[in-house]
Amino acid sequence: MAAGGWTRREFLRGMVVTGAGLALGACAPKATPKPAKDKIVVGMSRPLSGPLAVVGDSAFRPVYETFVKEVNDAGGIHVEEYGKKLPIELLVYDDKSDVGTMTRLTEKLILEDKVDFLWPACGTSFIFAQAPLANKYGYVLITAEGGATTIKDMLPSLPYVFVTLSFSDWYQLPVLAQLLSKKGAKTAYIAYIADLHGIEYSGVAGIEFPKVGIEIIGLKSIPPDMKDLSPIIREAKAANPDVFCCFAYPDQVMPATALSMELDFNPKAWVGGPCVNFGFYQTTFGPAAEGVIGFTSFNPKQSDAARALAEKLYTGKPKEIQDYWGHPLYWAGLEVWKQAIEKAGSLDQAKIRDIIATERFQTVLGETWFEGGLLSKDCHTGEIGQWIKGEYEVIGPEKWATAEMVYPKPPWPKG
Amino acid sequence: MKPGRAYLQKLGGPGLTLMALALLATFPLYASVYSMTLLTDILMFVVLALSWALFSAPTGYISLAPAAFFGVGIYTSAILGRQWPLLLTIALGGAISFCLALLVGALTLRLKGIYFAMFTFGLVELIKHFWLWFEIRFTGTRGRFVAVVDQQTIYFTMLASFVLLLLTTHLIRRSRWGLALRSIGECEEAAAHIGVNVNALKTITFAISAIFMGAAGAIIATRWTYVDPYIAFNPLYSFMAVLMALFGGMGHPYGPVLGAAIFAYLEEVLLTRFPYYYMLIFGVVLIITVLYLPEGLIGLMMRIRRRVVGGPDAPA
Numbered sequence: 169m170a171a172g173g174w175t176r177r178e179f180l181r182g183m184v185v186t187g188a189g190l191a192l193g194a195c196a197p198k199a200t201p202k203p204a205k206d207k208i209v210v211g212m213s214r215p216l217s218g219p220l221a222v223v224g225d226s227a228f229r230p231v232y233e234t235f236v237k238e239v240n241d242a243g244g245i246h247v248e249e250y251g252k253k254l255p256i257e258l259l260v261y262d263d264k265s266d267v268g269t270m271t272r273l274t275e276k277l278i279l280e281d282k283v284d285f286l287w288p289a290c291g292t293s294f295i296f297a298q299a300p301l302a303n304k305y306g307y308v309l310i311t312a313e314g315g316a317t318t319i320k321d322m323l324p325s326l327p328y329v330f331v332t333l334s335f336s337d338w339y340q341l342p343v344l345a346q347l348l349s350k351k352g353a354k355t356a357y358i359a360y361i362a363d364l365h366g367i368e369y370s371g372v373a374g375i376e377f378p379k380v381g382i383e384i385i386g387l388k389s390i391p392p393d394m395k396d397l398s399p400i401i402r403e404a405k406a407a408n409p410d411v412f413c414c415f416a417y418p419d420q421v422m423p424a425t426a427l428s429m430e431l432d433f434n435p436k437a438w439v440g441g442p443c444v445n446f447g448f449y450q451t452t453f454g455p456a457a458e459g460v461i462g463f464t465s466f467n468p469k470q471s472d473a474a475r476a477l478a479e480k481l482y483t484g485k486p487k488e489i490q491d492y493w494g495h496p497l498y499w500a501g502l503e504v505w506k507q508a509i510e511k512a513g514s515l516d517q518a519k520i521r522d523i524i525a526t527e528r529f530q531t532v533l534g535e536t537w538f539e540g541g542l543l544s545k546d547c548h549t550g551e552i553g554q555w556i557k558g559e560y561e562v563i564g565p566e567k568w569a570t571a572e573m574v575y576p577k578p579p580w581p582k583g
Numbered sequence: 584m585k586p587g588r589a590y591l592q593k594l595g596g597p598g599l600t601l602m603a604l605a606l607l608a609t610f611p612l613y614a615s616v617y618s619m620t621l622l623t624d625i626l627m628f629v630v631l632a633l634s635w636a637l638f639s640a641p642t643g644y645i646s647l648a649p650a651a652f653f654g655v656g657i658y659t660s661a662i663l664g665r666q667w668p669l670l671l672t673i674a675l676g677g678a679i680s681f682c683l684a685l686l687v688g689a690l691t692l693r694l695k696g697i698y699f700a701m702f703t704f705g706l707v708e709l710i711k712h713f714w715l716w717f718e719i720r721f722t723g724t725r726g727r728f729v730a731v732v733d734q735q736t737i738y739f740t741m742l743a744s745f746v747l748l749l750l751t752t753h754l755i756r757r758s759r760w761g762l763a764l765r766s767i768g769e770c771e772e773a774a775a776h777i778g779v780n781v782n783a784l785k786t787i788t789f790a791i792s793a794i795f796m797g798a799a800g801a802i803i804a805t806r807w808t809y810v811d812p813y814i815a816f817n818p819l820y821s822f823m824a825v826l827m828a829l830f831g832g833m834g835h836p837y838g839p840v841l842g843a844a845i846f847a848y849l850e851e852v853l854l855t856r857f858p859y860y861y862m863l864i865f866g867v868v869l870i871i872t873v874l875y876l877p878e879g880l881i882g883l884m885m886r887i888r889r890r891v892v893g894g895p896d897a898p899a
Contacts, residue, residue, distance in 0.1 A: 217862045262858035267814045269854065271807055272624055276855065280617040293726055296809035300731065318725065362715065364725040364811065391712070 205250050208515065210236075211259045211277030212287045213298075218265025224290040226446075226489055228312035231498040232258075232287065234480055245506055248513025259283055267297050274298055278305045284515050285505075288312045292364060295319065299329045308521050310501040313494065315542075317368055323541035328521055332501040332543045333494060336372040339545040340463050344552050345373075347564045348411055348437060349380035351575040357386035357409035357435075359400050359424070361416035366390070369415035369441065385409055390420055397424050398431070405433040418443040422452065429456055429580040436576035437461055447490030450555055457555040459577030464553030466496040466533070467562045467570045474549070477532045492553060492560050496532055497543065503531040504538075607742055611735050619738050623806070625847040626741045627799050630748055631820065632827040632843035633836065634795035637752050638788045639825075640833040641764040644695075648687070648703035649824040651710050652680040652793040654816035656800025658714070661810050664730040673740060673801045680797025681790045688786035695771075704818065711816035718812065726811035729804045740802050748795045752836045755788070764788060830872055832879025841880050 212232075215224045236256050239245060244255035259281060263270035270289050277283045278301070286307045289298045292314030299319070302309035303326045315333040323329060334340060348356075356377055360366030370387060377384055386407045388400050401424060404412055412435040414424045421443035428438065443449055444462025453460075468478035477499055482490055505520075507529045512519040528537040536547045550562035554573060561571035611619050635649050656676035663672050691702050718724050755761045766774040767781055775781050804810055823846075831842020849868065853861045876883050 214858075216858050260858055262854045262861050264854065264861070266817070266819065267809070268624070268803065268807055272620055273854065275620050276617050279620075280615060293809060293811050293814060296726060296728070297807055297814075300728070300808045304731075316725075322728075362719070363813070367719055367725055 205254065205515075207257045208245060208247075208254045208285065208509075209257050209259055209281070209283045210285045210287050211261075211281055211283030213261050213263045213270045213273040213277065213289050215265040215290050216260070216262035218263075220265035220290050220294075223313060227491065227494050228288070228290060228498050230481060230489060231312075231495055232502065235499065235502045238480070239506065245509050247509060247515060249515070263289065263294075265291075267294060270294055271297055271301060274301050278307060290314070292316050292319075295331075296322075299326050302326075303328045306517050308505070308517050308524065310505055310524075312498045312501065316364060317372070318364075320542065326541065327525070328517070330501070330504075330524055330538050330541055330543070332497045334463070334465055334497065334543075334545070334548050334551065336369045337376075338542060339548065340551045341369070341372045341376045343564045344439065344461075345376040345380045345382065347552060347573055348377075348575075349382060351436075351573065353382055353410040353437060353575075355383050355385045355407075355409045356411040356413060357388075357404045357407050358384060358413045358415065359388045359390055359397075359404065360413075361420055361441075362389040362391055365417070365441070366415045369413075373413060373415070382411065390416055394420075395423070398427055400424075401427045401431055401433055404435075405431055409435055411435060411437040411439065413439040415441045416443075417441065418446070422449075425449075425453060425456070425460070432580065434577070434579050438577055442493070444555070445491060445493040445553060445560065446488070447486070447560075448488040450558060450560070451487050455581045457558075459554065459556070459574050461552060461554045461563070461573075461577075462493075462560075464492045464550045464560060464562055465494075466492055466549045467553075467560070469570050470549055470562070470568065471534070473532045473534070490560075492550075496549070500531040500533045500536050500543070500547070504529045504536060507531075604746065608739075611738060616734055619734055620806070621848075621851060623734070623738045623741050623803075624851075625844055626738075626745050627803050628823065628827055628847040629840050629843040630741070630745050630795050630799040631824040632831070632839040633745075633748055633752060634792045634799075635824040636828045636833055636836065636839040637748070637755065637795075638785075638792040640828070640839075641756075641761065641768050642785060642788070643768040644692070644785070644789075645700040645825070646703045646789070647700055647818070647821045647825070648684075648706050648793075649796050650816055650818050650821040651703075651707045652684060652796035653800040653820050654707070654710065654812075655680045655683060656797035656802075657804040657807075657810055657815040658727075658800075659797070660801040660804035661727040661729045661815075664805060669732055669736065669740065669805070673744075673798050676801030677794035677798040680793040680800075684790040684793030685786060688789040689782075692782060692785045692789060704821070707816050707818050707821060711812045714816070715812040726809055726814075728809050729807060731808055732805040734806075737802060737806055741799070744795055744798045744802065749836075749840075751791065751795075755791075756836065760784070760788075826869070830869075830879055832876075832881035832883075834878060835881045835885075838879050838881035841884075845880065 215221050236258060240255045244253035246253045259277065261273045263273055277286060286302055286309055288295060288309060288311040290313045295311045295314045296319065299309060306328060308328050310330045311332060313333065315331045315335045317335065317337055319331060358370050358373055360370035366389065374384060386404060386409065388403065390397065390400060397420065414421050421440040425440065439461045444460055445464055450457045466474050468475045477496060481495060504524060508520045508523045509515065511523050511527065524538060528535055533547050533549050537544050550568045552564040553560050554563045556571050556574055562568050563571060563573040610622065631649055631653065635646065638644065639646050659676035659679055660672050663675065687706060691699060694702055763774065763779045763784055766779060767785065771781055827843040827846045828839040830846050831840065832838030850865065853864055857864060
């Protein structure tokens with residue numbers, strides 16, 4: 169180009185081209201008109217790329233893929249209004265783990281693709297952003313990955329939103345505190361990741377532990393990008409607590425476990441956040457996983473339905489992908505959704521919403537219902553899990569326990 | 584060129600511009616709601632890329648700070664959006680970004696090359712972690728819900744900030760100020776010797792570009808409905824602005840506009856039509872651009888135009 173830059177004419181002409189281009193781009197071909205109803209289209213904005221992809225691909229994705237295949241193999245969902253079974257068709261977009269993209273794609277699914285149903289995005293903050301949208305357009309949204317105390321306060325204003333996953337005070341930490349105090353634990357050291365998740369869990373533990381006489385003798389936040397946890401583990405060891413809690417994600421819980429072994433920090437109870445509940449925790453640490461405590465919601469031994477679900481999800485697949493905390497709850501959410509459609513005999517969102525909000529369903533968890541938008545805690549078939557003899561057992565609440573809690577935990581294996 | 588044709592073109596230029604703007608302004612009348620949402624997002628990227636180029640293209644200082652100013656705007660909206668009128672919130676988002684950029688610019692625009700790029704990248708992380716700490720420690724909130732505004736208002740405010748930015752870019756480029764900026768880009772020492780107050784000029788331009796980034800953040804936050812520090816201060820938005828500007832070409836103000844518009848639209852198509860191959864295809868497009876279009880799309884268009892129309896520097 170000429171050294172003097174552009175003339176005004178060139179500048180203006182460029183502007184015209186751009187403006188026209190922008191307008192044309194946005195007028196891109198619209199979706200083709202809908203044919204007579206022969207399927208139920210379910211839309212999702214999922215993190216297929218970006219940092220959340222690893223979470224989404226191992227949490228809700230195997231569950232919905234198995235569920236859709238099972239329903240479609242049986243011919244679909246019977247909808248009275250159409251007098252026949254309609255198979256499910258998935259329409260999945262990639263939000264690249266970005267909230268802005270997720271909200272836009274959710275609107276695209278609703279406004280342009282006019283999907284029959286919306287299934288959830290991945291991650292707590294994503295749910296927070298998606299829930300008001302689903303509610304605004306009157307789409308039922310049964311969430312999967314994510315849940316937090318904050319959403320409890322919001323749910324009354326979001327009648328179309330239903331949260332399946334259990335979380336800190338719903339009803340994990342009260343159960344954990346009870347279990348520990350019964351075994352005589354007196355002191356606890358808490359390390360937590362400095363984000364929404366860690367702050368919430370450490371905060372709830374700060375209420376629940378003292379209630380049962382467990383004194384918190386150390387409270388340390390872990391910056392999310394911190395890789396070397398040895399100062400924290402050393403400090404915890406020096407404090408010599410009965411209970412050590414690491415309320416963080418796999419990126420922190422895995423190295424924290426390895427460091428505890430290396431520094432021979434062996435408290436009577438070692439509790440880890442979302443990480444301990446995955447099969448890969450046990451396959452990575454082998455015998456060292458023995459006695460480590462985490463969160464859960466079921467065990468295949470509890471019922472025939474539970475065993476059947478474990479077979480459906482895990483047969484012929486590596487143990488790494490097992491998740492006894494999230495998978496059963498997501499599955500139950502999908503079962504509720506299907507049964508609500510059948511009961512409504514229609515694809516009408518408002519009718520289906522009313523049924524989900526007020527009625528009870530039979531799912532893998534047994535009798536299942538929602539209370540004020542949250543899956544009732546009475547439906548959880550477990551809150552706290554522990555690796556015992558290579559199995560992730562439910563140890564609390566007692567009603568659902570498949571094994572007795574091991575306390576104190578065995579020493580780390582040598583060598 | 585015949586005088587008559589020149590006259591027509593002189594008349595046609597602004598006319599066509601107004602037509603294009605009229606097209607954009609009346610877009611909501613005939614387009615679907617979702618097209619408007621998409622166009623808002625595209626305009627947001629256009630604003631980010633163009634405001635980045637406003638400072639970085641002439642001076643050659645690679646700033647990775649857009650996400651910082653964008654995030655400041657987002658949080659302004661998240662904190663004040665419920666009580667304050669929208670326009671005031673947006674203006675304040677721009678003003679706070681301006682002040683922050685003024686401060687940061689005065690402190691760091693003596694750094695050159697890679698050091699400046701590194702610092703600005705660090706700024707995004709610094710603000711993110713500072714804000715996370717502040718929110719947890721003092722306000723006890725972990726994330727904030729943003730007051731929701733209707734689509735049409737979001738679209739028009741974004742369009743308005745685009746038009747203002749375009750005007751600003753145009754005025755700066757065609758003034759002595761623009762010339763001085765370009766002289767800084769070519770040889771900063773020489774510019775200082777001929778009497779250009781290089782530090783003041785760089786700082787004020789950097790700060791002006793930040794106004795638009797902050798405004799864009801304040802506008803788009805109303806559509807995101809929920810933000811936390813990780814969402815608001817996402818370095819991705821810095822890289823996107825730079826990539827889009829490079830993709831479009833930095834030799835001309837329309838480069839970043841074109842780059843951002845096509846880039847954002849291409850991304851939308853890939854994410855929705857080929858979700859499982861998005862990254863792969865996107866990567867290939869980027870590699871091709873870097874290898875074969877060093878001057879970006881605008882460079883390519885100019886080459887084609889010269890070939891077709893001819894002219895003094897047409898290829899033989």
